[in-house]
Amino acid sequence: MAPQIQTRSRLRSRISRLSDTNLLTSITVAVFIVMYLCAILFLQRGFLKPQTFFNMLNANAALVIMSCGLTLVMITGGIDISVGGVTALVSMCSAVYLDYHGGNLFGALLISLGIGLAFGLVQGYLVAYLEIQPFIVTLAGMFFARGMTTIVHSEPFNVAHQGLVALKDTRISIPFLGSFNKRGDFIPAYMEIGVLAVIAVTAGLFAVLKWTKTGRNFYAVGGSRQSALMLGINVKRTVFLSHLICSLLAGLGGFVFFIHVGSGSPAHASGYEMNAIASSIIGGTMLTGGVGNVIGTFFGVMSLALIQNIVSSVGFDQPWWTGITIAVMLCLFLIVQSIIIVKRKQSNQSEPSANAEKG
Amino acid sequence: MREKSVLEMHGIYKSFPGVKALQNVDFYLREGEIHALMGENGAGKSTLIKVLTGVYGKDAGEIYLKGHSGPVRIHSPQDAQNAGISTVYQEISLCPNLSVAENIFIGRGKGMRVSWKQMNSDAAKLLTSLDIPAKPTQQLASCSIAVQQMVAIARAVDMDCRVLILDEPTSSLDESEVAKLFRLMRQLRERGVGIVFVTHFLDQVYEVCDRITVLRNGQLVGEYEIEALPRVQLVSKMLGKELDDMADIKNNLPVSTEKDSVPVYEAKGLCSTEGIQPFDFEIRRGEVNGFTGLLGSGRSESVRAIFGADRVTSGEVKVNGTPVQIKKPIDAMRHGIAYLAEDRKRDGIVGDLSVRDNIILALQVKNGFFKPFSKAKAIKFAREYIKLLDIKTASVNTPVASLSGGNQQKVILARWLLTHPNYLILDEPTRGIDVGTKVEIQKLVLKLAAEGMSVTFISSETDEMLRTCSRLLVMRDRKLVGELTGDQLTQSHIMNTIAGGEQA
Amino acid sequence: MTEKTVLRKQESWISSILRHQIIIPIAALLLLSLFNLIADPSFFCITLGHNSAGNPVLSGNLITIIDCGSELAILAIGMTLVTAASGGQDISVGAAIAISGSVIIRVLCGTNTRPDTLQAPIIVAFLVACLVAMAFGAFNGALVAFFRIQPMVATLILFTAGRSIAAWINNNELPVISDESFTYFGGYLPGIPIPTPFFIALLCYLITWAVLKFTTLGLYVQSVGINEKTAHLNGLNPVLIKLATYILLGLCVAVCGLIKVSRISTINYSVIAKDIEMDAILAVALGGNSLSGGKFNMSASILGAYVIQFLTTTLYKFNVQSDALSAYKAVVVIVLVVLSAPSVREKLSALVRKLHTSGQTTPAA
Structure with a gap:
């Protein structure tokens, strides 16, 4: 009995010593693993196949990339809801460039990044230097991007460009991972080209956030804007940079999305901004800023994909369930965050501060 | 610059909308002294410090630092840090979401890379040398307020500074921590650092300080050697008897x-x-x-x-x-019961609303949701009290934020008098007017x-x-x-x- | 001397009008009208015709504006209150309209997708929709007021789920209502050539006017929006007031839902009231109300809504596709918020002052 209590209290003290970021990330990873195990145990055997996991990854590569960018903005305490719109605009522009202007893939990539850069510069300037609410700015950005997509080309179409089709169908086999089909042949699991970008972006951003001063400044600004200023950090530049990187990644994510679907359409990536925000929040990024990391975001995206997968394999395969499950998860995690903030504040306030002076 | 001065501020002016926070304030800090900056709330201590550290821009005046020819320009806390001024603020100005070590080192030094190992071991050394009970890797928010304040002090001390500003650092510390801080301050004094110490504990002033500068209502009252100013005189200088x-x-x-x-x-x-x-x-x-x-x-x-x-x-x-x-x-x-709150701006006025709406607000709430006053009646009330209290306003429709501090206070007073209370509480009704x-x-x-x-x-x-x-x-x-x-x-x-x- | 004072008086009279916030939507309206007048005067042409039911109806761009702008005007009422009290906007209104429209259809059709007769009186369906929409409003309001989540993020939840919920209510089927009396709300009443939505909007406006006149709602909402702490010290309950504004917005949403489904006698979950949240926010901003809360002017917001519709109709006139409209409106939003940003305003007013002083000094010199 006694040792049990001891381990429990030790666990509790270890949890309370975790930083907010690590605590929330751990929750997300745990939730993801538990859900996956449950799916394997209680649902179809299909979840046991590695390819199921890689399918989710392939389908959501673009979402991971733009969610990572969004996480960066949210760490500084802002928000960007233009990422979905930018994705649609980027894939439409790339499609039109390839098919109607005989462009090449490299040019399309440059266009994608250029569009992202333009959005980042404008939105970043408005938010950081003119101090306009980020939500309003990026809401306008989203509508602008959606509208521009229609103006560029109003009808959805498939891209016939050969290079793109080849790229789209490129499959990278994963050694030693795979499953046996009915005849007993080994079929290796594969991933699409976009997943490489996911790995690069996630690893790169993780490193920047963890091991560079600029990266730590994002956290400081998000933790307390006023304090960050007092600590000698250039707050405006940091906020500007976060929006710039976010939009650039939205551009890159748009290109990856384009490679995955191989078409341009004004309806592309609809609702992606919500998925990206939901992924970041589920991945442990605090809306209030200062907390979160891209590993958590990665698992946030995968959790969303997984739960959609589970919901549809349980039989709720009507399209509306997707929206409702995402909303329910978002709502749950938001309330969990809100409770964590209150709890931590309370435990701080209970500390003796007898002579603390007012204002 | 005076001989031995490490910092001089000449003729500093700073005003906020409706308030003259600093008027022609001079301040001299010598090398290797602990200098108390005293004054009641609203006297301008914090404003003076924020002007010095670049948080606020000043309206007029000049700042001189030893080693700089001519006035220095300080536009941001970063500039102040680079000029060798480090500060511990009244409210804890650290990031609660970062670790203790990061809070000590963020925003300092050159280079891009963060070496966690180096940083944590440096921080550990610093924490042990100052005897602060915190781990470098601990998240700051999980420390008590006192430890957080000590961490802020550690950060300020660790920077190779020539001027150290301590803005009410002791309000959340217990006796032994205060003693620790004082030991540290004396050590720094030996090294020739000029320390500005703001506190409202008189005992502490007389324990460590060498000289005192007193401010009142944004103006300089005087600069005194500690021996020349007994405690009661200091209190009377702070409170003002003129x-x-x-x-x-x-x-x-x-x-x-x-x-x-x-x-x-x-x-x-x-x-x-x-x-x-x-x-x-x-x-x-x-x-x-x-x-x-x-x-x-x-x-x-x-x-x-x-x-x-x-x-x-x-x-x-x-x-x-x-x-x-x-x-x-x-x-x-x-x-x-009626209560006129201490902080007029935060708890008193509803800035963008008109004088009329501000005056009738409390009575209206008391009256109930479904019984609004007619416009004519509201104007009548407002006019009555504007006349009674001699409120200087262009009209009853003027936004209250554009009035002077004294007239804003009268508007709030009018608001409560209009409710015809039996018991009226006035918390600092005369401050800043x-x-x-x-x-x-x-x-x-x-x-x-x-x-x-x-x-x-x-x-x-x-x-x-x-x-x-x-x-x-x-x-x-x-x-x-x-x-x-x-x-x-x-x-x-x-x-x-x-x-x-x-x-x- | 006297001449000077008269001049100054005139000046102050003009400047007080110019400073009034309703001048912003009026100026926008005049500008748009002027633009249309120059580009194509036939824009303002109104003709009297007969619709398929044989009723006399007026048609023309101006009629379209007062017709289609009405939902927006009704929404603007609620959005203005929400903005003023909580300093943020509700972006779930489009999705909530889909829900309340779906509820109305569900109640009217019962389980039958093509009923010959209505399964319930329209008023019952409408009241149920009101309750549902107010419940969702209360949900949003609770997240904002109790959990202190930023309004736009809190309403993001319903924004994501709303249309799915709407589809779920009717099992993703698209029931059609054939009863003619149902079309009155979004179409024309027999014998009256002006579209009904305009009358509904007018009624809503009158009710709002009465509420603001005969209750202290306006004062409370503004006090909470400007200074929550002071509001608390003056005996108000800021949480309750914020919650109330979201519930009121729910009511407005239900009315819009009724009009929207009445227009087509059926529902399209993904298209109904699409992008209307943007227009509603824009209407509030164009009405000169600060998007970060505080003072509001209801009439200006409502006029703003009609100006937005004017803009939409004008853009349609110039063959802009409906999906591309949002790009133009986004530009308008950005221009508006940039102009109203404090830092920009400061610079502008400094510039004006500079021009003013130089204008004064030159004649003297």
Whole structure:
């Protein structure tokens, strides 16, 4: 009995010593693993196949990339809801460039990044230097991007460009991972080209956030804007940079999305901004800023994909369930965050501060 | 620059909308001294420091630093850091979401890379050398407020600074931590660092400081050697006694009024969430009493508890002898209590609304949701009180934010008078407003009391309290420590009770 | 001397009008009208015709504006209150309209997707929709007021789920209502040539006007929006007031839902009231109300809504596709918020002052 209590209290003290970021990330990873195990145990055997996991990854590569960018903005305490719109605009522009202007893939990539850069510069300037609410700015950005997509080309179409089709169908086999089909042949699991970008972006951003001063400044600004200023950090530049990187990644994510679907359409990536925000929040990024990391975001995206997968394999395969499950998860995690903030504040306030002076 | 000066500020002016925060303030800091910057709240200490550290831009004046020819330009805290000025602010200015080590090192040094190993081991050394009970990797938010403050001090000390500013760093520290801090300050003094020390604990000033600069109402009162300024004189310099033009106000009230009657308001063991000790309090019809004490002594918190502005945790309350529950401001208002809050900007005015709406607000709320005043009636009310209190405003529709501080205060006063309270609480009604208006408000208080209203009057200026109150409740360290009436109501008596301990 | 004072008086009279916030939507309206007048005067042409039911109806761009702008105007009422009290906007209104429209259809059709007769009186269906929409409003309001989540993020939840919920209510089927009396709300009443939505909007406006006149809602909402702490010290309950504004917005949403489904007698979950949240926010901003809360002017917001519709109709006139409209509106939003940003305003007013002083000094010199 006694040792049990001891381990429990030790666990509790270890949890309370975790930083907010690590605590929330751990929750997300745990939730993801538990859900996956449950799916394997209680649902179809299909979840046991590695390819199921890689399918989710392939389908959501673009979402991971733009969610990572969004996480960066949210760490500084802002928000960007233009990422979905930018994705649609980027894939439409790339499609039109390839098919109607005989462009090449490299040019399309440059266009994608250029569009992202333009959005980042404008939105970043408005938010950081003119101090306009980020939500309003990026809401306008989203509508602008959606509208521009229609103006560029109003009808959805498939891209016939050969290079793109080849790229789209490129499959990278994963050694030693795979499953046996009915005849007993080994079929290796594969991933699409976009997943490489996911790995690069996630690893790169993780490193920047963890091991560079600029990266730590994002956290400081998000933790307390006023304090960050007092600590000698250039707050405006940091906020500007976060929006710039976010939009650039939205551009890159748009290109990856384009490679995955191989078409341009004004309806592309609809609702992606919500998925990206939901992924970041589920991945442990605090809306209030200062907390979160891209590993958590990665698992946030995968959790969303997984739960959609589970919901549809349980039989709720009507399209509306997707929206409702995402909303329910978002709502749950938001309330969990809100409770964590209150709890931590309370435990701080209970500390003796007898002579603390007012204002 | 004067000889031996490490920092000089000349003719600093700074104003915010409606407030002149600093007017022609000079400040000299010598090498290797601990210099106390004293003054009551609103005197301009924090503003002066924020001007020095680049948080606020100054309107006029020059700052000189040793080693720089000509005035230096400080536009941001970063500039200040680079110029060798490091600061510990009154409110903890660290990031709660980062680790202790990061909070010590962020925003400093060159290069892009963060070496966690190096940083954590450096931080560990620093923490042990200063004997701070925190781990470098611990998240700052999980430390107590005192440790957080010590971490802020560690950061400031670790920077190779020539000027160290400590803006009320001791308010959350216990005795041993304060002793630790003082040891550190003396060490730094030996090294030739100039230290600016802001505090409202007089004991501490006399323990470590070499010289004192006193500010009042945004103006320089003077610069003194510590030996030349005994404690009581310091208090009188801080509180100000030059207001001779108020001599015509006389407290004509009988010292005790109707001792046998039922108190208008009575509380036993009242206590709120804001950390004051439970206290007993009563006030009778036509009485003017006051809470006095230095800043942070709990005088505002006490009256807020009476009004139900903070969450009341315990206590029995009687109004006119009947037990009542006062949990929210609206309860207090229904029982005829009115409260003019201490911070006019934060808790008083509704900035963008017109003078008219600001005046009728409280009565309107008391009146109920479905009984709005007609526009004509509201204007009538507003005009009546604008005339009564002589509020200087272009019209009843002028946004209250565009009025001067004194007139804003009168608008809020009008708001509460309009509710015709039996018991009026005025928390620092005279702060930050011109002398003429101060006199008017004091006269009004006495007039209202003569008409039968009970008033609790709080002011940082003891003279005002002496002129208006027939009974003073003295607070120290969030506790009621004394009650003064009749002959005890003298300047020196009050100061001694406030200062406590030493009898000067 | 007297001449000067008269001049100054006139000046102050003009400047006080110019400073009034309703001048912003009026100026926008005049500008748009002028633009249309120059580009194509036939824009303002109104003709009297007969619709398929044989009723006399007016038609023309101006009629379209007062017709289609009405939902927006009704929404603007609620959005103005929400903005003023909570300093943020509700972006779930489009999705909530889909829900309340779906509820109305569900109640009217019962389980049958093509009923010959209505299964319930329209008023019952409408009241149920009101309750549902107010419940969702209360949900949003609770997240904002109790959990202190930023309004736009809190309403993001319903924004994501709303249309799915709407589809779920009717099992993703598209019931059609054939009863003619149902079309009155979004179409024309027999014998009256002006579209009904305009009358509904007018009625809503009158009710709002009465509420603001005969209750203290306006004062409370503004006080809470400007200074929550002061509001609390003056006996108000900021949480309750914020919650109330979101519930009121729910009511407005239900009315819009009724009009929207009445227009087509059926529902399209993904298209109904699409992008209307943007227009509603824009209407509030164009009405000169600060998007970060505080003072509001209801009439200006409502006029703003009609100006937005004017803009939409004008853009349609110039063959802009409906999906591309949002790009133009986004530009308008950005211009508006940039102009109203404090830092920009400061610079502008400094510039004006500079021009003013130089204008004064030159004649003297």
